Amino acid sequence: MVKIRVLGIDPGLRNMGWGIIDVEGPRLSHVANGVIHSAGPDLAARLLALHEGLSGVVAQYRPRTAAVEQTFVNKDGAGTLKLGQARGIAMLVPAQAGLPVGEYAPNKVKKTVVGVGHAEKQQVLHMVKLQLPGVVIDSPDAADALAIAICHAHHGGAAGLAAAVERAIA
Template structure:
């Protein structure tokens, strides 16, 4: 399974293409795109939205992902910032839909829980775990790391549900079991993340 993960923004766009097979994740492409520079002109907001659409469209054409995952919007203190983020998400989602991909959305806390093991992880923790899980030589930029984390979150959740459904467990019960597994992990005192446990089970 190949997943395109996108961390949308109106200034910087994080993108990552991850291959996931038998519990093993491989980084195919990871990048933080400076949208003002990408417009090569005034860098005004509407041009940046066009750049978001263009970049996602190019990645779909170049890497042919099977799935598309993006972070859900969260509210900033500034309504204007929230609106700009929503518009950037819309541009990325439009490109994915045009490319024939199903769109999967995850809340930031869900992504952090899946990759780090806690929904309150900070950016440095996310960068560290992405580096570790993808066997990268160095920690990626924050936006690229977030995009990779979103893609990894989708890979782990998708794989867990497929495994449970293959064992003839109804989807609703499978989702409940997944939540229970996460709850048990949150009560653990060890440092091993839930994602690493999921990867071990998938092998």
């Protein structure tokens, strides 16, 4: 059975959560998780900080696939636009590394991990801990990122890649 390393990303302009899991058949195991905090005097500097931080995560852990949570438009158009720019960084970094990138709606992530599409953050955190025994989670953003990675593992992102690798090896 081939082990596939999955990077889950919860995009945010101030705090970008990330989580890495290994998927081997039906078995999931925690590798690492954390948050990249943006810094800088303006939007460009903050986006650069996110890009550099996420690039470091990809270089250190070498995932084979990635998944990013989709965002929805809300009442604050300027805030939505800024979040979209952070999401662009979350999509760009794995793509620059040659990784396939999946996208999942928040309700799909929650339904996959908790069983309910409108689950609360505490429910998501609890179920991530159940599915990754012994995990120490850095923050709520990192918990969300791990949930996104778990969703990707269950919806063919990692399984499809593992099957392709096994066929190539055989």
